[in-house]
Amino acid sequence: MRKILIVGAGQAGLQLALGLQTQGYEVTLMSNRTADEIRAGRVMSTQMMFATALQHERDLKLNFWESQAPRAEGLGVSVAAPGSHDPGPSQRAIDWVGKLDGYAQSVDQRVKMAGWMETFAQRGGQLVIHGAAVSDLDYFARTYDLVLVAAGKGELVSMFGRDAARSPYAEPQRALAVAYVHGLGPRPEHPDFDAVRCNLVPGVGELFVMPTLTTSGRADILFWEGIPGGPLDAFKGIKDPSEHLSLTLELMERFTPWEYARATKVELTDENGTLSGRYAPTVRNPIGRLPSGGLVLGVGDVVVANDPITGQGSNSAGKCAAAYLAAIVEHGDKPFDEEWMQSAFDRYWNTAQHVTKWTNAMLAPPPEHVLNLIGAAGELPPIANRFANGFDDPSDFENFFFDPQKAEQYVSSVAAG
Numbered sequence: 001m002r003k004i005l006i007v008g009a010g011q012a013g014l015q016l017a018l019g020l021q022t023q024g025y026e027v028t029l030m031s032n033r034t035a036d037e038i039r040a041g042r043v044m045s046t047q048m049m050f051a052t053a054l055q056h057e058r059d060l061k062l063n064f065w066e067s068q069a070p071r072a073e074g075l076g077v078s079v080a081a082p083g084s085h086d087p088g089p090s091q092r093a094i095d096w097v098g099k100l101d102g103y104a105q106s107v108d109q110r111v112k113m114a115g116w117m118e119t120f121a122q123r124g125g126q127l128v129i130h131g132a133a134v135s136d137l138d139y140f141a142r143t144y145d146l147v148l149v150a151a152g153k154g155e156l157v158s159m160f161g162r163d164a165a166r167s168p169y170a171e172p173q174r175a176l177a178v179a180y181v182h183g184l185g186p187r188p189e190h191p192d193f194d195a196v197r198c199n200l201v202p203g204v205g206e207l208f209v210m211p212t213l214t215t216s217g218r219a220d221i222l223f224w225e226g227i228p229g230g231p232l233d234a235f236k237g238i239k240d241p242s243e244h245l246s247l248t249l250e251l252m253e254r255f256t257p258w259e260y261a262r263a264t265k266v267e268l269t270d271e272n273g274t275l276s277g278r279y280a281p282t283v284r285n286p287i288g289r290l291p292s293g294g295l296v297l298g299v300g301d302v303v304v305a306n307d308p309i310t311g312q313g314s315n316s317a318g319k320c321a322a323a324y325l326a327a328i329v330e331h332g333d334k335p336f337d338e339e340w341m342q343s344a345f346d347r348y349w350n351t352a353q354h355v356t357k358w359t360n361a362m363l364a365p366p367p368e369h370v371l372n373l374i375g376a377a378g379e380l381p382p383i384a385n386r387f388a389n390g391f392d393d394p395s396d397f398e399n400f401f402f403d404p405q406k407a408e409q410y411v412s413s414v415a416a417g
Helices: 011-022 035-039 051-059 109-122 134-143 155-159 241-255 313-331 338-363 368-377 381-389 394-399 404-416
Strands: 003-007 026-031 072-080 092-106 126-129 146-149 175-182 194-201 205-214 217-226 274-277 287-289 295-298
Touching: 003 011, 003 134, 011 026, 011 109, 011 313, 026 109, 035 109, 051 092, 051 313, 072 368, 072 381, 092 205, 092 368, 092 381, 109 126, 109 205, 134 146, 134 155, 134 295, 146 155, 155 287, 175 205, 175 241, 205 241, 217 241, 241 274, 287 338, 295 338, 313 338, 338 394, 368 381, 368 404, 381 404
Parallel strands: 003 026, 003 146, 026 126, 072 194, 146 295
Antiparallel strands: 072 092, 175 217, 175 274, 194 205, 205 217, 287 295
8 A cells, every 4th residue: 555645734735635545545644733723723715616626526525515605606807997996985897797607615724624634534544733844754755655745834835946937926916815704795786696706906906705604604705915015905914803804894995885885794703714914926846855865746835826816726726636636546556756746747737827827917917908808798798707717717718818819809709699
C-alpha cells in the first residue's frame, strides 16, 4: 500500500486525502488545527462553488451539506455609473442577472473542513494535529512515497518559487473585507431565487453578495474588494466585528445603495464572522526542493493563488484535488519523481491557466469592448447567461471575452439571432 502525506487541511488537501482513502492509499493528513478549533474559529473564505467543482465533491460522496445549503441559481452584475458615488450615493448604469446551468453553493469552510476532517479520521486516516516546518518535511520525504503541501500560508510556501512569467502582479491588487450576516433581504429583481451578485464600482472596487450555509444555518456574505489606497481600503486595523460590519454597511450605503436597501436589518452571524486582509496573486513553481534533495508537490493555492475577484479559489482547489487524484491513481506503483510531479501540475494548469488569465484581466480597468459586452448582457439574456456560466468554466471566456473582435462578433450574432 502506497503511503502519502498531505500537509494542510483546506479544500484541496482534505478533498484529495478523502479521495485517496477511497482508492485504498495509506494517507496521513497534517493540520495545525483540530476540527473543533476550525469550527469555532474565524471565517476563512467565501467559497462559492460552481457546478463542476460541486460535481467533484459528489463523485467522492462528500456533498454532505448539499440539501441544506442555499442554491444560487443565477449570477448578477450591477455596475455603478462612473463618478455617481461622488458625493453619492451611486446610481446603477448596468443591472442584470444570468441563469446558471447548474446551481452554485457556498458552505462555510468552518463547517465543511471540520466535518471532512472528522470523516477522514473516522474512515481510518491518520490525522496529525501539528504544524509542519521544512525540516519536518525533510524527514517525511524519506518516509512516504509522496508528500503533498496544501498549506497555502507560512514557511512551507517559500519552498515554491514564484513563476514570474505567470504572475504579472507583484503587489496585492485588492484589499479584502468579508462579513457573514443574518437578516439580508432578497434582491427585488429576483425575489424567488438566490443569486451571486457582483457589484462593480469603477475605479473604487467591487462588492460581492452571496448566500451561504454557516454554523448557524442560512446566511449571506458581504464581501468588499477595494482598490488599494481607495475609499474601500479602510478595514486595516479594525479588530472589533461590529465596527467591521458598520463600516461595511456605511460603504454599501454610499457605493451600492441598491444592496444597502436590503441590508438595513442585518447582524453578524457570530463574533468570528468577519475577515480582512490582502495578498498578491501568484503562480508558483509546483515542485519544492528540500535541503536533503527530496521533492514535494504543491497543491491548490500553494501553487496557484488568484485574487478572489472571480470567486474561483475553492473551485480551483477542488479541481486541483481532482486532477491530482486522477494523476496519482493512474501512475500505479511507479515512483513519484520530478517528471511525474510536473506532469500532475501541468494537468491541473490546463484548467487553472484560464482562471488566472481571466482573474488578472478582471483586476485591471475593463477595456471598452468588455464594458460593451457587459452592457449588452443587460439587453440580451443569452449573453448574461453565458457570462454567468463562465464562472463554472472560465475557459469559455477565450471564445468571446478577451479579444475585441470576437466580443463584437458574438454580441452581433446574438443580437441578430
